Amino acid sequence: MSKARSLFYWIAWSPFPRVLHSSQAHMYRRNIKHILIPLAVGLALVIGYNLFLKPALPPQTMQLAETVEPASPPPVPLPNRSIDIEAKSVRVLDQSVVPPTSHEASLEAVRDEIEKHNLSLAETKLKELPPAVLSDATTKIFVATLWNNLGLQQERLHGTQASVKAFKRAADLDDSNPVILLNLAHAYWEQRDRGLNAEFLMKLMKVAPKEPFPHLAMADLLQEQDDLQEATKHLAQAADRARQDPALQSYLTAVTTKIHRTRSVESHMTARSSTHFVVKFDGEEDQNTWTLVLEILEEAYREIGQTFRHFPSKPIMVVLHAKDSFQGATGSPVWADGLYDSTLGRIQIPTQGATTDRKRLASVLRHEYVHALLHDRLGTSSGALPTWLNEGLAMQLAGDAWPELDQAMQGDIKVIPLTYLEGSWGALPAGTSAVAYLEANSATRYLIERWGMAGVDELLKALEVKSTMATALQNKLFVSYEQFHRQWLESFERSRS
Numbered sequence: 001m002s003k004a005r006s007l008f009y010w011i012a013w014s015p016f017p018r019v020l021h022s023s024q025a026h027m028y029r030r031n032i033k034h035i036l037i038p039l040a041v042g043l044a045l046v047i048g049y050n051l052f053l054k055p056a057l058p059p060q061t062m063q064l065a066e067t068v069e070p071a072s073p074p075p076v077p078l079p080n081r082s083i084d085i086e087a088k089s090v091r092v093l094d095q096s097v098v099p100p101t102s103h104e105a106s107l108e109a110v111r112d113e114i115e116k117h118n119l120s121l122a123e124t125k126l127k128e129l130p131p132a133v134l135s136d137a138t139t140k141i142f143v144a145t146l147w148n149n150l151g152l153q154q155e156r157l158h159g160t161q162a163s164v165k166a167f168k169r170a171a172d173l174d175d176s177n178p179v180i181l182l183n184l185a186h187a188y189w190e191q192r193d194r195g196l197n198a199e200f201l202m203k204l205m206k207v208a209p210k211e212p213f214p215h216l217a218m219a220d221l222l223q224e225q226d227d228l229q230e231a232t233k234h235l236a237q238a239a240d241r242a243r244q245d246p247a248l249q250s251y252l253t254a255v256t257t258k259i260h261r262t263r264s265v266e267s268h269m270t271a272r273s274s275t276h277f278v279v280k281f282d283g284e285e286d287q288n289t290w291t292l293v294l295e296i297l298e299e300a301y302r303e304i305g306q307t308f309r310h311f312p313s314k315p316i317m318v319v320l321h322a323k324d325s326f327q328g329a330t331g332s333p334v335w336a337d338g339l340y341d342s343t344l345g346r347i348q349i350p351t352q353g354a355t356t357d358r359k360r361l362a363s364v365l366r367h368e369y370v371h372a373l374l375h376d377r378l379g380t381s382s383g384a385l386p387t388w389l390n391e392g393l394a395m396q397l398a399g400d401a402w403p404e405l406d407q408a409m410q411g412d413i414k415v416i417p418l419t420y421l422e423g424s425w426g427a428l429p430a431g432t433s434a435v436a437y438l439e440a441n442s443a444t445r446y447l448i449e450r451w452g453m454a455g456v457d458e459l460l461k462a463l464e465v466k467s468t469m470a471t472a473l474q475n476k477l478f479v480s481y482e483q484f485h486r487q488w489l490e491s492f493e494r495s496r497s
Helices: 022-029 033-053 104-115 119-127 131-135 137-158 160-173 178-191 198-207 213-224 228-244 246-266 287-308 323-330 358-384 387-398 403-410 433-464 469-477 481-496
Strands: 063-069 078-086 270-273 277-281 316-321 339-341 346-350
Touching: 104 119, 104 137, 119 137, 131 137, 137 160, 137 178, 160 178, 178 198, 178 213, 178 358, 198 213, 213 228, 213 246, 228 246, 277 287, 287 316, 287 358, 287 387, 316 358, 339 358, 346 358, 358 387, 358 433, 387 433, 433 469, 433 481, 469 481
Parallel strands: 277 316, 316 346
Antiparallel strands: 063 078, 270 277, 339 346
8 A cells, every 4th residue: 555646455271180199099989989970871872972963074076266355445345365175176096906907016116106195206207108109099098197196185285386297297197188288277376377377268168068166267367357248158158057066156256256347337338458558548538648658658568677676477457547537437435546456457547638647647547557466466365475575675666756755754753563563554643654664665675775675576476475574575585574674773773864
C-alpha cells in the first residue's frame, strides 16, 4: 500500500512422573481392588464397542480440493494454491506387478526404493535405466508409473515444487494416462507454472473428459488473457461437471466471481496493446492517453526489469478508469491514486488529468508496475514478502519522490519495528501510515546500499520458497533480523541529524 498512491491487495495437561520410595510403592499397591474392578469393566466396554458396535467408516480415496480465501471488497475469493488431497481422484498408480523382462530386477530395485522412501536413490536409479527399457512399450508405461509415484512421495515430503519434474517425466513417457496428467496439472497449478497452458489443458480435457478441473483452470487462464467469451464457455462446462464434486466448489466460486466482475467492469472498455502490456480505457477513446501510458510502461519494463533482474512472464493488464468510477469499480479508498489488484491480475488507476501531469502519471504507473513484477516473480509465495519490503522496493525502483516523506522525516517519529510492518497495514493506528512508508523506503534503501540488488535478489529467492524474512536475512545475507534492524535504525538516525 502506498499513501495517496497505491493499494496492494498481498487447557492442555501434562502430568509429570513421580518417583516413589519402596515403602510408598507398597502402600500404593495395597487395597486397590476397588479401583481395578471398575477399570476392567470400563476397558471391556470400550473394546466391545469398537469391535462390535462402532459403525464402519467408508474407505478413503484421494481427491484434489481447492480452497479460497475471502478478498477485501469488492469481494473476490482468492484461491489458495495449496491443494488438499482428499477423497475422490486416485493419484497413486499400481506398481506391484513388474513387467517380466530382462530389466525386471532393475525396475524392482527402483520400486523398492520408492516404497522405502529412499527418494534420492530411487530417482538416481530411474535416471540410470538403460534406453532399452524405454524402447519397450510395456516397460515404458511401468517406468512412467514409477516416476508418478516418486513425484507423489516428493510432494508429500517437500511440496509440489519438488514434484513437478517427476510428474513431467511421467507425462512425457505416458501422455494418455489421466492420473499422471491430473497430478502434473495439480503441481503446475499450485506453482503457477507456465506449463499449465492452453495446449496442456486441451490435452487433459481429451484424456479426462469428465473432469471439471481442466475446464476451470482454462477459464481462469482465459480470464487472465482477457478472453472473457471463451472463459465463460469453459466456466459453464466446469460448473456442469463440478456439481458432484464439493472439493472444487470454492475454486469454482473464485473463478466465477473473477470472470463476472471483470465482465461487469470492463465489458464496455476499449483495449490497445503493446509488446508487453494490454491497456484498457474507460471512457471516450483518447489516443494521446493510450500512447502516453504505453510509452511510460514500456520504459518501465526496460529500466526496472534490468535493475530488478526479472521481466514479466506474460503481458500485464492495465485498466485506466474514469476518476468518478475508479473507487466503485475497484473498491479502493478515496485517497488511493492506483492499485495493483493481484486477484484479477491488473494495474488499475484513474486517469483524470493524466496527460497534463506526466510526472505524476509515470510515478503511479511505475510504482504499481513494481508491485505487479514482484507478484509475477514470487507467484504463490507472494504472501511471504513483507509489506515494508514490497512497498519499499516499489518506491525505490519506481523513483518515487514523496514530499510527505520529507515532511515526516523532519517531525517527531516513534519508530515502528519492521516486524510489525510485515503484514497488512490496515490495522496500523491512525496517523502512523506516513511513518510506515517512511520506514519502508528508508529500510529498503539501506538494504540496497549495503548489499546491492544482488542481495535483494537473494532474499527474494529465499522468500520464493516461503522462508520467513528472518530466515532469509540470516541464510542469504548472514545477518539476523535484529542486527539488520539495529544497523538500519542507526543509519536512519544519522540521516535525520
